[in-house]
Each structure stands twice: as structure tokens, then as C-alpha cells.
Amino acid sequence: MPQPLPPGVASRELDRDVSRYIVRASAEGDALARFLAALDTEPGVRLVDTIGPSAGPPHTAVVETDAATAERLRHSSLHQLTIEPDQPLSLSS
Secondary structure, three states, X not given: OOOOOOOOHHHHXXXXXXXXXXXXXXXXXXXXXXXXXXXXXXXXXXXXXXXXXXXXXXXXXXXXXXXXXHHHXXXXXXXXXXXXXXXXXXXXX
């Protein structure tokens, strides 16, 4: 059974159209690590998963947020991050 949400959270979440986004650094460097470290200051963004080698830092993050927040993060990263909607994988023949 799901845990009840704190007061006020349910109404805020229902007001937003939350989707998953893929986040990765556009170039070599620590942009993704800085983004992940700063997620605590982004109340509208939830980290779903990170993808990368087990013996090193992740190269990709999956987050849930609304489109407006994703766009704001994309612009505020000064093109250091690529943030795009997550698309389901499919096999085509």
C-alpha cells in the first residue's frame, strides 16, 4: 500500500504534468555530478535512477519533473547538460 503524502504535496503534484527526462553532460567534465549534487535544492525534481559504470561516476540520470522545470534547468545549465524527454525503447524489425 502506498505511503500517504505529506499535507499539501498531493495538490502540488496534481497541478503539474510530471514526466521522465534523461539528463547527461553535453561534454566531458563534472556538469552531471554538479547537477546531481544540487538536486536537493530543486523541490520539483525527483531523481529516478543513474546510469553508468559500477566503478565510476554516472554518465546519465533519469529524473521526474514537469516540462517547465526541465526547460528552466536546460537553460540554466548554459548548454552543459542535455535534458530531453525519456522515450520508451522499442524493437523494430
